[in-house]
Amino acid sequence: MLKGEKVGLRARHEDDIPVLRAELYDDVVNSSRAEGGPWRPITPGSKDPRLVVDDTKEGSVQFSVVELEGGTLIGTATLWGIDTHNRCAHIGLGLLRTARGKGYGTDVVATLCHYGFVVRSLHRLQIETLADNHAMLRSAEHNGFTREGVLRSSAWVMGEFLDEVLLGLLAEEWKQGAKSQV
Secondary structure, three states: OEEOOOEEEEOOOOOHHHHHHHHHHOOHHHHHHHOOOOOOOOOOOOOOOOOOOOOOOOOEEEEEEEEOOOOOEEEEEEEEEEEOOOOEEEEEEEEOHHHOOOOHHHHHHHHHHHHHHHHOOOOEEEEEEEOOOHHHHHHHHHOOOEEEEEEEEEEEEOOEEEEEEEEEEEHHHHHHHHHHOO
């Protein structure tokens, strides 16, 4: 398990799946805002890639997020679009409603940065999020990500086009930030 200050990122367990389905993916608005496409229900027992991890898939690493104190499941985190030639990837996360607003998102981003830069030896990490996702923007910027641009009206969400913000972080920036926090 990868450990942050408050959270652990571990392999997906079978008993995580019903919780994630019910509390993240069955929520139409939340799922529509988090996914790059229209909401669709997940049939219990299906091998939907949002829930069931394919460990043979090299371009993505999915984690379940747990509280370090007590081990309670609080969400999901992903390093996706891993490009081993250009040494870059994207970060994504989703927290259960009861876990939001407690600083877990910032810790998940920090832990994914450690995984991406130290464990995977990547050069660049990137986040794309809706412009009104203030929690994710704060989590990213707190971890040293720089706003690189706005993709105007690029996301069709629940009947309207929304802007997305593109944020990036380079390994050397992350290392400098880690040194300044010591």
